[in-house]
Amino acid sequence: MKSNQGMKKIIGVVGSYRPMGNTEVSVLEALKGAESVGCSTEVIRLTDYEIRPCRGCMACVFKGINCPIEDDAVELLDRITQADGLVLGVPTYILGTAGILKMLNDRGMGFMAGETRPAEGKPALGIVTAGIPGWEGLAPAMIRIFLASLGFNTLHLSIVNAQGPAEVVLNGSKLEELNSQGVQLARAVMGETIAPESPKEGECPFCHESVVSVKGSEVRCLICGLKGRLSDSHIEWESWDSWRWQAEDVKWHFDHQVRSSGPKYKARFAEIRKLVRQRYGKGKQGK
Ligand SMILES: Cc1cc2nc3c(=O)[nH]c(=O)nc-3n(C[C@H](O)[C@H](O)[C@H](O)COP(=O)(O)O)c2cc1C
Structure with a gap:
């Protein structure tokens, strides 16, 4: 990966234990796109680091100090949030993300609780790999939550269906999609305004997921907290001026x-x- 001084830098984070598996290849393809328009890149494999579970001491919130656990989590979160842009790839494990992402997300509460979040408004791409179409379950939602909690602005989330390690490389159109998403990310990092995608029918207008609770005709996005109402079999979302991750x-x-x-x-x-x-x-x- 290229790394040059003065260039905008995009970090690719890989949340799979399988080196050069589908997740890493997908992240590398998006980074290739970003490099093609002039960004420098770096890859972080989460599994190369020690990330212990949050102990719930709340020192990061109540005392406003760095997490007292002595492992790599805080340093990793520092590096991730200080990049100009992020590509986050994680595999689906049992209908959620691999646990390592949740462990890191919990350890990042101190990064959410301060006066400002270090990644506020920075553009990001999410990539979720899943063996079987339709079996990604809550993994995309968990990636959205990780990114939103740190303040990143998710430009796009790609679902990559591939089972055996690196099998995604056989899927030319998916590689093209990942590459062009990397280009879009780089453009956003370099200051271009990238028009947000329009939400599809049934998707929350903020997170673009359809992870909702339905009670009678009342609908609520479980990621953003946004309320809506079922009307003529579509969702009418309430006012958009406030959401959980703003x-x-x-x-x-x-x-x-x-x-x-x-x-x-x-x-x-x-x-x-x-x-x-x-x-x-x-x-x-x-x-
Ligand atoms: C423990 C485990 C659980 C998995 N659970 C799911 C699942 O719920 N849904 C799915 O579509 N694929 C599931 N998979 C398949 C992986 O998501 C898929 O193979 C992915 O491409 C792995 O990415 P990698 O090559 O980067 O490790 C699972 C794989 C493992 C090892």
Whole structure:
């Protein structure tokens, strides 16, 4: 991969353990497109790094400090969010993404909870590989959530159907699509305005997924929180001026729904401890 000073840089992140498998090849093809119009690129294989699970200590939110776990997650998230643009490729495992992406997403809460998110508005592409058409399940949604949570603007999400390692290379039209998405990403990174795709029927206008709850005629996008109504078998979405992943809404969420819970919890901490001891003793030891 080329790397030249002064050029805009796009990072390709690969979330598969299979080196040069379908995910890596797909990411490389998008990066090839980006290089063809003058961006430098770099690849990060998540599986080369140590990423431990979030411990739920909340220090990143309540104390505003870097995650105290000593592994590679914070450094990785720093590198990913400091690039000018991102290509994120992850395989579908059991109808979701491979777990490594969720582990990294959870460890990124500190990157969402500050005054500003380091990747705010930066363009990104998502790529999900899946062996069987229609079996990608929630994996595209999980990629959208990862990108939106860090502030990236997802220009496009490609679903790549291929089973055996690197089999995607036989699919010329998919390679072409990935390459041209890489070109579009590079153009966006270089300041060109890329018109957002229009949502298709049934898709949320923000995330372009159709992962919704339906209660009676009320519909809600489970990714963005946007509400809509079923009307004549199509969804009428409500006003579009606010959504869960917008900078102001993320800030509001952490200030009013997360950080504000701290003093309330502390005020009843002794009472909670006492009730737990009374009902469950010391609990049951697992190991
Ligand atoms: C543990 C595991 C679970 C999988 N689950 C699914 C699945 O739910 N749906 C699907 O379409 N493919 C599934 N696959 C197939 C992979 O998504 C597919 O082979 C993909 O191309 C792998 O990408 P890679 O070559 O980069 O590793 C699964 C593969 C593995 C190893």
